[in-house]
Each structure stands twice: as C-alpha cells, then as structure tokens.
Amino acid sequence: xxxxxxxxxxxxxxxxxxxxxxxxxxxxxxxxxxxxxxxxxxxxxxxxxxxxxxxxxxxxxxxxxxxxxxxxxxxxxxxxxxxxxxxxxxxxxxxxxxxxxxxxxxxxxxxxxxxxxxxxxxxxxxxxxxxxxxxxxxxxxxxxxxxxxxxxxxxxxxxxxxxxxxxxxxxxxxxxxxxxxxxxxxxxxxxxxxxxxxxxxxxxxxxxxxxxxxx
Numbered sequence: 001x002x003x004x005x006x007x008x009x010x011x012x013x014x015x016x017x018x019x020x021x022x023x024x025x026x027x028x029x030x031x032x033x034x035x036x037x038x039x040x041x042x043x044x045x046x047x048x049x050x051x052x053x054x055x056x057x058x059x060x061x062x063x064x065x066x067x068x069x070x071x072x073x074x075x076x077x078x079x080x081x082x083x084x085x086x087x088x089x090x091x092x093x094x095x096x097x098x099x100x101x102x103x104x105x106x107x108x109x110x111x112x113x114x115x116x117x118x119x120x121x122x123x124x125x126x127x128x129x130x131x132x133x134x135x136x137x138x139x140x141x142x143x144x145x146x147x148x149x150x151x152x153x154x155x156x157x158x159x160x161x162x163x164x165x166x167x168x169x170x171x172x173x174x175x176x177x178x179x180x181x182x183x184x185x186x187x188x189x190x191x192x193x194x195x196x197x198x199x200x201x202x203x204x205x206x207x208x209x210x211x212x213x214x215x
Contacts, residue, residue: 016060020070024077027052031078032085047144047168049075049108050115054137057119071116075108115140122179131185135192138176142193143200145169172197 027049034040053071060070083101115136122133148165176189 012061016066016070019059020056020073021077023052023056024074025081027074027078028081028085032082036085045144045164045168046111047141049078050111050140051137052078053112053115054119054122054133057116057121057133058123060120062120062124067117067120068113069116070112071114071119072109072112074116075112076105079104079108131180131188132192134175134179134185134189136196138172138179138189138193139196140172140200141168141175142172143197143203145172146197 031048035044053074056070056074057067060067079101118133118136120133122130122137125133145165145168148161148168153159153161153165172193176193177186180186180189
C-alpha cells in the first residue's frame with residue numbers, strides 16, 4: 001500500500017532540502033579550506049559555484065519556483081559558511097567587507113536561480129528544451145576556462161592556471177558534446193554554450209569594478 005500523496009510530497013521535500021544543505025555546506029567548507037591553505041586558484045572559481053547549483057537542480061524535484069530557490073539557497077549556505085570561517089581567521093573578515101558580502105549574496109540570487117533551473121531543465125524538460133540546461137553549464141565552464149588561460153595565467157607564475165583553465169575548457173566542450181542525446185541537440189547545446197560564453201566575457205571585469213567601488 002502506497003503512503004498518502006502528501007506524505008510522499010513531504011518526504012521528497014525533506015530530501016531536497018537535505019541535498020541543498022549538504023551541498024551548500026560542502027561548497028562553502030571546501031572553498032574556505034582551499035583559500036585558508038593557499039590554494040586560491042582552486043577556491044576562486046565561478047564555475048564551481050555555478051556547477052554546484054546546477055547539480056542541486058538535477059538532483060532535486062523540479063518546479064518553476066522550487067528549482068531556482070534550491071539553487072539560491074545552496075549558494076547562500078555556501079557563502080554563509082565561507083564568511084563564518086573567514087571571521088574565525090584574523091584579518092580575513094571585517095565590518096568593512098559587509099558591502100562586498102551583500103554583492104556576493106545578490107550575485108548568488110541571480111546565479112543560483114539560473115543554474116538551479118538549468119540543472120532541473122537538463123533532467124526534466126522535454127526535448128528539445130533540455131539542451132538549454134546543458135548549454136548553460138557548458139558555457140560557464142568554457143568561459144572560465146578561457147578566462148583563466150588568457151587573463152589570469154599570463155600574470156601568475158607556474159602552470160596552475162593553465163591546468164585549471166584547460167580542464168574547465170575541456171569539461172565545457174565535453175558537456176555540450178556528450179550530455180545531449182541526439183546530434184541535433186548537440187548542435188543546439190553547442191550554440192547555447194557559445195552564446196553563454198560570449199555573454200559572460202564582460203562579466204568578470206564588470207563584477208570586479210563593482211567590488212572595487214564598494215571596497
């Protein structure tokens with residue numbers, strides 16, 4: 001005998017929030033750990049945060065409002081964990097950075113909504129619309145790979161940025177090529193990937209300008 005529908009719904013909602021909470025805690029904790037140990041080239045990754053919201057969207061129940069909410073909540077939990085950890089270490093956090101924290105929380109609303117829904121669309125949207133979710137995550141990976149290779153790497157010693165950038169670049173292309181189920185969907189996904197990459201090109205300098213104006 002199946003449990004009542006409302007009981008099933010409550011169970012799935014609880015499971016979804018458990019996924020959101022664990023993903024946010026892991027994201028914030030790992031980011032803080034990498035930064036505290038000097039591995040900032042691993043920690044400072046827009047694509048990693050976007051991909052986390054995306055994965056949460058694929059693992060949780062789809063809804064027009066629920067999927068974006070799950071993505072936003074995941075990133076907010078991650079930011080909260082990071083700032084709590086940064087406050088523990090002297091010199092990493094102060095009241096002067098609250099404006100910057102507000103900017104990051106606002107950015108998390110936009111990114112969490114977009115990538116949370118994109119992940120849900122990848123799993124639940126009917127063809128051909130599922131390619132949109134694939135193209136979005138492929139685009140952000142491709143964009144950060146190019147940004148690391150051609151903007152960050154020339155000014156930093158060693159080859160860590162080249163390795164990270166090449167890995168993300170490859171993951172972005174592979175996502176667009178391997179995740180779609182048909183050749184037509186692959187072309188669509190590659191088109192969305194290219195469009196997202198182009199739209200993201202001015203995002204980094206603009207965001208940095210906003211941060212510096214609130215420093």
